[in-house]
Amino acid sequence: MLDPGHGGDDGGARGPRGLKEKTAALELSRAVALRLEAAGFEALATREGDTLIPLWDRARAANAQGADLFISLHLNAARAKSARGSEVYFLSLGKGDSPEVVALENAQAGAPPEAEGVVASILEDLAQKAYLQDSERLAVAIQAQLNRLAGIKQRGVKQAPFIVLRGAAMPAVLVEVAFISNPKEEARLKDPAFRAKVADAIVQGVRLFTAGTTGTSRRRARS
Ligand SMILES: [Zn+2]
Incomplete structure:
Protein backbone atom coordinates (compact mmCIF):
# COMPACT_ATOMS: atom_id res chain seq x y z
CA MET A 1 0.00 0.00 0.00
CA LEU A 2 1.50 3.25 -1.15
CA ASP A 3 0.46 6.35 0.73
CA PRO A 4 1.08 9.65 -1.08
CA GLY A 5 1.14 12.24 1.69
CA HIS A 6 -1.35 15.08 2.06
CA GLY A 7 -3.91 15.92 -0.67
CA GLY A 8 -6.91 18.17 -1.17
CA ASP A 9 -6.89 21.15 1.19
CA ASP A 10 -3.70 19.85 2.78
CA GLY A 11 -0.97 20.73 0.30
CA GLY A 12 1.87 19.76 2.61
CA ALA A 13 5.14 21.64 2.24
CA ARG A 14 5.75 23.97 -0.69
CA GLY A 15 8.92 24.45 -2.70
CA PRO A 16 10.47 27.89 -3.37
CA ARG A 17 9.20 27.67 -6.96
CA GLY A 18 5.75 26.54 -5.95
CA LEU A 19 5.85 22.75 -6.21
CA LYS A 20 3.41 21.31 -3.69
CA GLU A 21 4.35 18.29 -1.62
CA LYS A 22 0.93 16.71 -2.23
CA THR A 23 1.53 16.86 -6.00
CA ALA A 24 5.09 15.54 -5.93
CA ALA A 25 4.11 12.75 -3.52
CA LEU A 26 1.26 11.65 -5.80
CA GLU A 27 3.49 11.63 -8.87
CA ASN A 63 -5.19 -3.28 6.97
CA ALA A 64 -8.59 -3.63 5.30
CA GLN A 65 -6.91 -4.52 2.00
CA GLY A 66 -4.60 -7.04 3.67
CA ALA A 67 -1.58 -5.11 2.41
CA ASP A 68 1.85 -6.63 3.05
CA LEU A 69 3.73 -3.33 3.29
CA PHE A 70 2.81 0.30 3.95
CA ILE A 71 4.98 3.01 2.37
CA SER A 72 4.08 6.63 3.01
CA LEU A 73 5.70 9.11 0.61
CA HIS A 74 6.56 12.66 1.62
CA LEU A 75 8.94 15.52 0.87
CA ASN A 76 10.88 17.19 3.61
CA ALA A 77 11.09 20.92 4.34
CA ALA A 78 13.52 23.00 6.34
CA ARG A 79 14.20 26.69 6.85
CA ALA A 80 17.77 26.21 5.66
CA LYS A 81 17.49 26.12 1.86
CA SER A 82 20.66 24.03 1.74
CA ALA A 83 19.15 21.09 3.63
CA ARG A 84 19.05 18.09 1.27
CA GLY A 85 18.77 14.34 1.20
CA SER A 86 16.41 11.60 2.26
CA GLU A 87 15.26 10.34 5.64
CA VAL A 88 13.36 7.10 6.09
CA TYR A 89 11.31 6.66 9.25
CA PHE A 90 9.64 3.86 11.09
CA LEU A 91 7.32 4.30 14.04
CA SER A 92 8.49 5.33 17.46
CA LEU A 93 6.07 4.71 20.30
CA GLY A 94 7.90 7.34 22.33
CA LYS A 95 9.16 10.83 21.48
CA GLY A 96 11.58 9.59 18.84
CA ASP A 97 13.66 11.70 16.45
CA SER A 98 12.95 14.85 14.45
CA PRO A 99 10.12 16.55 16.38
CA GLU A 100 9.98 19.34 13.79
CA VAL A 101 9.34 16.89 10.92
CA VAL A 102 6.75 15.06 12.98
CA ALA A 103 4.98 18.35 13.77
CA LEU A 104 4.76 19.19 10.06
CA GLU A 105 3.51 15.77 9.03
CA ASN A 106 1.04 15.33 11.88
CA ALA A 107 -0.29 18.91 11.60
CA GLN A 108 -3.35 18.07 9.50
CA ALA A 109 -4.30 14.95 11.43
CA GLY A 110 -7.18 16.57 13.23
CA ALA A 111 -8.80 14.88 16.18
CA PRO A 112 -8.89 11.10 16.30
CA PRO A 113 -12.18 9.59 15.13
CA GLU A 114 -14.97 9.59 17.73
CA ALA A 115 -14.85 5.85 18.14
CA GLU A 116 -11.15 6.07 18.93
CA GLY A 117 -11.20 5.07 22.57
CA VAL A 118 -8.17 4.48 24.76
CA VAL A 119 -8.33 0.75 24.14
CA ALA A 120 -8.55 1.17 20.35
CA SER A 121 -5.61 3.54 20.51
CA ILE A 122 -3.49 1.08 22.47
CA LEU A 123 -4.39 -1.72 20.08
CA GLU A 124 -3.37 0.44 17.12
CA ASP A 125 0.04 1.07 18.67
CA LEU A 126 0.44 -2.63 19.39
CA ALA A 127 -0.42 -3.45 15.77
CA GLN A 128 2.71 -1.72 14.48
CA LYS A 129 4.82 -2.71 17.49
CA ALA A 130 4.88 -6.31 16.29
CA TYR A 131 6.42 -5.16 13.00
CA LEU A 132 8.97 -2.62 14.19
CA GLN A 133 12.01 -4.77 13.41
CA ASP A 134 10.74 -5.49 9.91
CA SER A 135 9.80 -1.85 9.48
CA GLU A 136 13.35 -0.84 10.37
CA ARG A 137 14.75 -3.38 7.92
CA LEU A 138 12.50 -2.03 5.16
CA ALA A 139 13.56 1.53 6.03
CA VAL A 140 17.24 0.60 5.84
CA ALA A 141 16.76 -1.10 2.48
CA ILE A 142 14.91 1.85 0.94
CA GLN A 143 17.32 4.44 2.34
CA ALA A 144 20.32 2.62 0.90
CA GLN A 145 18.75 2.31 -2.55
CA LEU A 146 17.68 5.96 -2.66
CA ASN A 147 21.35 6.77 -2.32
CA ARG A 148 22.64 4.07 -4.65
CA LEU A 149 20.09 4.35 -7.48
CA ALA A 150 18.83 7.93 -7.21
CA GLY A 151 21.97 9.62 -5.88
CA ILE A 152 20.18 11.18 -2.93
CA LYS A 153 22.24 11.99 0.15
CA GLN A 154 21.48 9.64 3.05
CA ARG A 155 20.45 11.45 6.21
CA GLY A 156 19.71 8.19 7.91
CA VAL A 157 17.01 5.86 9.14
CA LYS A 158 15.10 7.42 12.01
CA GLN A 159 12.28 6.58 14.34
CA ALA A 160 9.44 8.99 15.10
CA PRO A 161 5.78 9.08 16.22
CA PHE A 162 4.07 9.67 12.88
CA ILE A 163 0.31 9.21 13.24
CA VAL A 164 0.06 7.72 9.76
CA LEU A 165 2.25 4.74 10.75
CA ARG A 166 0.26 3.90 13.86
CA GLY A 167 -2.05 0.97 13.55
CA ALA A 168 -0.51 -0.50 10.42
CA ALA A 169 -0.54 -4.27 10.90
CA MET A 170 2.39 -4.74 8.53
CA PRO A 171 5.90 -3.34 8.09
CA ALA A 172 5.40 0.41 7.62
CA VAL A 173 7.75 3.26 6.73
CA LEU A 174 7.50 6.95 5.95
CA VAL A 175 9.94 8.15 3.30
CA GLU A 176 10.97 11.80 3.21
CA VAL A 177 12.36 11.42 -0.30
CA ALA A 178 14.14 14.78 -0.58
CA PHE A 179 13.77 18.41 0.47
CA ILE A 180 11.13 20.27 -1.48
CA SER A 181 12.44 23.40 0.28
CA ASN A 182 15.81 23.01 -1.46
CA PRO A 183 15.65 24.69 -4.92
CA LYS A 184 17.88 22.01 -6.48
CA GLU A 185 15.91 19.10 -5.07
CA GLU A 186 12.61 20.83 -5.95
CA ALA A 187 13.81 21.07 -9.55
CA ARG A 188 14.82 17.40 -9.55
CA LEU A 189 11.40 16.38 -8.21
CA LYS A 190 9.77 18.04 -11.22
CA ASP A 191 11.86 15.87 -13.55
CA PRO A 192 10.14 12.58 -14.51
CA ALA A 193 13.55 10.95 -15.03
CA PHE A 194 14.48 11.69 -11.43
CA ARG A 195 11.12 10.46 -10.16
CA ALA A 196 11.71 7.25 -12.12
CA LYS A 197 15.03 6.78 -10.33
CA VAL A 198 13.39 7.34 -6.95
CA ALA A 199 10.72 4.80 -7.88
CA ASP A 200 13.33 2.28 -9.00
CA ALA A 201 15.13 2.78 -5.68
CA ILE A 202 12.01 2.21 -3.60
CA VAL A 203 11.06 -0.88 -5.60
CA GLN A 204 14.58 -2.26 -5.26
CA GLY A 205 14.39 -1.65 -1.52
CA VAL A 206 11.12 -3.58 -1.40
CA ARG A 207 12.63 -6.42 -3.43
CA LEU A 208 15.64 -6.71 -1.14
CA PHE A 209 13.40 -6.58 1.89
CA THR A 210 11.08 -9.30 0.65
CA ALA A 211 13.99 -11.46 -0.48
CA GLY A 212 15.44 -11.28 3.03
CA THR A 213 12.20 -12.12 4.75
CA THR A 214 12.11 -15.75 5.73
CA GLY A 215 9.07 -17.51 7.08
CA THR A 216 7.06 -14.33 7.50
CA SER A 217 6.95 -13.36 3.84
CA ARG A 218 3.37 -12.73 2.88
CA ARG A 219 4.00 -11.56 -0.67
CA ARG A 220 1.23 -12.66 -2.95
CA ALA A 221 2.57 -13.88 -6.25
CA ARG A 222 0.59 -12.79 -9.26
CA SER A 223 0.14 -15.33 -11.96
ZN1 LIG B 1 4.45 15.38 4.26
Whole structure:
Protein backbone atom coordinates (compact mmCIF):
# COMPACT_ATOMS: atom_id res chain seq x y z
CA MET A 1 0.00 0.00 0.00
CA LEU A 2 1.50 3.25 -1.15
CA ASP A 3 0.46 6.35 0.73
CA PRO A 4 1.08 9.65 -1.08
CA GLY A 5 1.14 12.24 1.69
CA HIS A 6 -1.35 15.08 2.06
CA GLY A 7 -3.91 15.92 -0.67
CA GLY A 8 -6.91 18.17 -1.17
CA ASP A 9 -6.89 21.15 1.19
CA ASP A 10 -3.70 19.85 2.78
CA GLY A 11 -0.97 20.73 0.30
CA GLY A 12 1.87 19.76 2.61
CA ALA A 13 5.14 21.64 2.24
CA ARG A 14 5.75 23.97 -0.69
CA GLY A 15 8.92 24.45 -2.70
CA PRO A 16 10.47 27.89 -3.37
CA ARG A 17 9.20 27.67 -6.96
CA GLY A 18 5.75 26.54 -5.95
CA LEU A 19 5.85 22.75 -6.21
CA LYS A 20 3.41 21.31 -3.69
CA GLU A 21 4.35 18.29 -1.62
CA LYS A 22 0.93 16.71 -2.23
CA THR A 23 1.53 16.86 -6.00
CA ALA A 24 5.09 15.54 -5.93
CA ALA A 25 4.11 12.75 -3.52
CA LEU A 26 1.26 11.65 -5.80
CA GLU A 27 3.49 11.63 -8.87
CA LEU A 28 6.10 9.61 -7.00
CA SER A 29 3.44 7.18 -5.80
CA ARG A 30 2.22 6.64 -9.37
CA ALA A 31 5.77 6.00 -10.57
CA VAL A 32 6.42 3.52 -7.75
CA ALA A 33 3.10 1.74 -8.38
CA LEU A 34 3.91 1.22 -12.06
CA ARG A 35 7.27 -0.27 -11.24
CA LEU A 36 5.97 -2.43 -8.41
CA GLU A 37 3.38 -3.91 -10.77
CA ALA A 38 6.07 -4.48 -13.39
CA ALA A 39 8.13 -6.31 -10.75
CA GLY A 40 5.22 -8.64 -9.98
CA PHE A 41 3.83 -6.95 -6.88
CA GLU A 42 0.29 -5.73 -6.48
CA ALA A 43 0.32 -1.99 -5.81
CA LEU A 44 -2.50 -0.09 -4.12
CA ALA A 45 -2.63 3.54 -2.98
CA THR A 46 -4.48 5.34 -0.22
CA ARG A 47 -5.33 8.06 -2.75
CA GLU A 48 -5.29 8.13 -6.55
CA GLY A 49 -6.17 11.78 -6.92
CA ASP A 50 -6.01 15.14 -5.16
CA THR A 51 -8.13 14.16 -2.18
CA LEU A 52 -7.57 14.53 1.53
CA ILE A 53 -7.59 11.21 3.37
CA PRO A 54 -7.41 11.60 7.17
CA LEU A 55 -4.12 10.30 8.59
CA TRP A 56 -6.04 7.99 10.89
CA ASP A 57 -7.69 6.24 7.94
CA ARG A 58 -4.62 5.44 5.88
CA ALA A 59 -3.18 2.50 7.83
CA ARG A 60 -6.74 1.26 8.31
CA ALA A 61 -7.19 1.15 4.54
CA ALA A 62 -3.97 -0.88 4.28
CA ASN A 63 -5.19 -3.28 6.97
CA ALA A 64 -8.59 -3.63 5.30
CA GLN A 65 -6.91 -4.52 2.00
CA GLY A 66 -4.60 -7.04 3.67
CA ALA A 67 -1.58 -5.11 2.41
CA ASP A 68 1.85 -6.63 3.05
CA LEU A 69 3.73 -3.33 3.29
CA PHE A 70 2.81 0.30 3.95
CA ILE A 71 4.98 3.01 2.37
CA SER A 72 4.08 6.63 3.01
CA LEU A 73 5.70 9.11 0.61
CA HIS A 74 6.56 12.66 1.62
CA LEU A 75 8.94 15.52 0.87
CA ASN A 76 10.88 17.19 3.61
CA ALA A 77 11.09 20.92 4.34
CA ALA A 78 13.52 23.00 6.34
CA ARG A 79 14.20 26.69 6.85
CA ALA A 80 17.77 26.21 5.66
CA LYS A 81 17.49 26.12 1.86
CA SER A 82 20.66 24.03 1.74
CA ALA A 83 19.15 21.09 3.63
CA ARG A 84 19.05 18.09 1.27
CA GLY A 85 18.77 14.34 1.20
CA SER A 86 16.41 11.60 2.26
CA GLU A 87 15.26 10.34 5.64
CA VAL A 88 13.36 7.10 6.09
CA TYR A 89 11.31 6.66 9.25
CA PHE A 90 9.64 3.86 11.09
CA LEU A 91 7.32 4.30 14.04
CA SER A 92 8.49 5.33 17.46
CA LEU A 93 6.07 4.71 20.30
CA GLY A 94 7.90 7.34 22.33
CA LYS A 95 9.16 10.83 21.48
CA GLY A 96 11.58 9.59 18.84
CA ASP A 97 13.66 11.70 16.45
CA SER A 98 12.95 14.85 14.45
CA PRO A 99 10.12 16.55 16.38
CA GLU A 100 9.98 19.34 13.79
CA VAL A 101 9.34 16.89 10.92
CA VAL A 102 6.75 15.06 12.98
CA ALA A 103 4.98 18.35 13.77
CA LEU A 104 4.76 19.19 10.06
CA GLU A 105 3.51 15.77 9.03
CA ASN A 106 1.04 15.33 11.88
CA ALA A 107 -0.29 18.91 11.60
CA GLN A 108 -3.35 18.07 9.50
CA ALA A 109 -4.30 14.95 11.43
CA GLY A 110 -7.18 16.57 13.23
CA ALA A 111 -8.80 14.88 16.18
CA PRO A 112 -8.89 11.10 16.30
CA PRO A 113 -12.18 9.59 15.13
CA GLU A 114 -14.97 9.59 17.73
CA ALA A 115 -14.85 5.85 18.14
CA GLU A 116 -11.15 6.07 18.93
CA GLY A 117 -11.20 5.07 22.57
CA VAL A 118 -8.17 4.48 24.76
CA VAL A 119 -8.33 0.75 24.14
CA ALA A 120 -8.55 1.17 20.35
CA SER A 121 -5.61 3.54 20.51
CA ILE A 122 -3.49 1.08 22.47
CA LEU A 123 -4.39 -1.72 20.08
CA GLU A 124 -3.37 0.44 17.12
CA ASP A 125 0.04 1.07 18.67
CA LEU A 126 0.44 -2.63 19.39
CA ALA A 127 -0.42 -3.45 15.77
CA GLN A 128 2.71 -1.72 14.48
CA LYS A 129 4.82 -2.71 17.49
CA ALA A 130 4.88 -6.31 16.29
CA TYR A 131 6.42 -5.16 13.00
CA LEU A 132 8.97 -2.62 14.19
CA GLN A 133 12.01 -4.77 13.41
CA ASP A 134 10.74 -5.49 9.91
CA SER A 135 9.80 -1.85 9.48
CA GLU A 136 13.35 -0.84 10.37
CA ARG A 137 14.75 -3.38 7.92
CA LEU A 138 12.50 -2.03 5.16
CA ALA A 139 13.56 1.53 6.03
CA VAL A 140 17.24 0.60 5.84
CA ALA A 141 16.76 -1.10 2.48
CA ILE A 142 14.91 1.85 0.94
CA GLN A 143 17.32 4.44 2.34
CA ALA A 144 20.32 2.62 0.90
CA GLN A 145 18.75 2.31 -2.55
CA LEU A 146 17.68 5.96 -2.66
CA ASN A 147 21.35 6.77 -2.32
CA ARG A 148 22.64 4.07 -4.65
CA LEU A 149 20.09 4.35 -7.48
CA ALA A 150 18.83 7.93 -7.21
CA GLY A 151 21.97 9.62 -5.88
CA ILE A 152 20.18 11.18 -2.93
CA LYS A 153 22.24 11.99 0.15
CA GLN A 154 21.48 9.64 3.05
CA ARG A 155 20.45 11.45 6.21
CA GLY A 156 19.71 8.19 7.91
CA VAL A 157 17.01 5.86 9.14
CA LYS A 158 15.10 7.42 12.01
CA GLN A 159 12.28 6.58 14.34
CA ALA A 160 9.44 8.99 15.10
CA PRO A 161 5.78 9.08 16.22
CA PHE A 162 4.07 9.67 12.88
CA ILE A 163 0.31 9.21 13.24
CA VAL A 164 0.06 7.72 9.76
CA LEU A 165 2.25 4.74 10.75
CA ARG A 166 0.26 3.90 13.86
CA GLY A 167 -2.05 0.97 13.55
CA ALA A 168 -0.51 -0.50 10.42
CA ALA A 169 -0.54 -4.27 10.90
CA MET A 170 2.39 -4.74 8.53
CA PRO A 171 5.90 -3.34 8.09
CA ALA A 172 5.40 0.41 7.62
CA VAL A 173 7.75 3.26 6.73
CA LEU A 174 7.50 6.95 5.95
CA VAL A 175 9.94 8.15 3.30
CA GLU A 176 10.97 11.80 3.21
CA VAL A 177 12.36 11.42 -0.30
CA ALA A 178 14.14 14.78 -0.58
CA PHE A 179 13.77 18.41 0.47
CA ILE A 180 11.13 20.27 -1.48
CA SER A 181 12.44 23.40 0.28
CA ASN A 182 15.81 23.01 -1.46
CA PRO A 183 15.65 24.69 -4.92
CA LYS A 184 17.88 22.01 -6.48
CA GLU A 185 15.91 19.10 -5.07
CA GLU A 186 12.61 20.83 -5.95
CA ALA A 187 13.81 21.07 -9.55
CA ARG A 188 14.82 17.40 -9.55
CA LEU A 189 11.40 16.38 -8.21
CA LYS A 190 9.77 18.04 -11.22
CA ASP A 191 11.86 15.87 -13.55
CA PRO A 192 10.14 12.58 -14.51
CA ALA A 193 13.55 10.95 -15.03
CA PHE A 194 14.48 11.69 -11.43
CA ARG A 195 11.12 10.46 -10.16
CA ALA A 196 11.71 7.25 -12.12
CA LYS A 197 15.03 6.78 -10.33
CA VAL A 198 13.39 7.34 -6.95
CA ALA A 199 10.72 4.80 -7.88
CA ASP A 200 13.33 2.28 -9.00
CA ALA A 201 15.13 2.78 -5.68
CA ILE A 202 12.01 2.21 -3.60
CA VAL A 203 11.06 -0.88 -5.60
CA GLN A 204 14.58 -2.26 -5.26
CA GLY A 205 14.39 -1.65 -1.52
CA VAL A 206 11.12 -3.58 -1.40
CA ARG A 207 12.63 -6.42 -3.43
CA LEU A 208 15.64 -6.71 -1.14
CA PHE A 209 13.40 -6.58 1.89
CA THR A 210 11.08 -9.30 0.65
CA ALA A 211 13.99 -11.46 -0.48
CA GLY A 212 15.44 -11.28 3.03
CA THR A 213 12.20 -12.12 4.75
CA THR A 214 12.11 -15.75 5.73
CA GLY A 215 9.07 -17.51 7.08
CA THR A 216 7.06 -14.33 7.50
CA SER A 217 6.95 -13.36 3.84
CA ARG A 218 3.37 -12.73 2.88
CA ARG A 219 4.00 -11.56 -0.67
CA ARG A 220 1.23 -12.66 -2.95
CA ALA A 221 2.57 -13.88 -6.25
CA ARG A 222 0.59 -12.79 -9.26
CA SER A 223 0.14 -15.33 -11.96
ZN1 LIG B 1 4.45 15.38 4.26
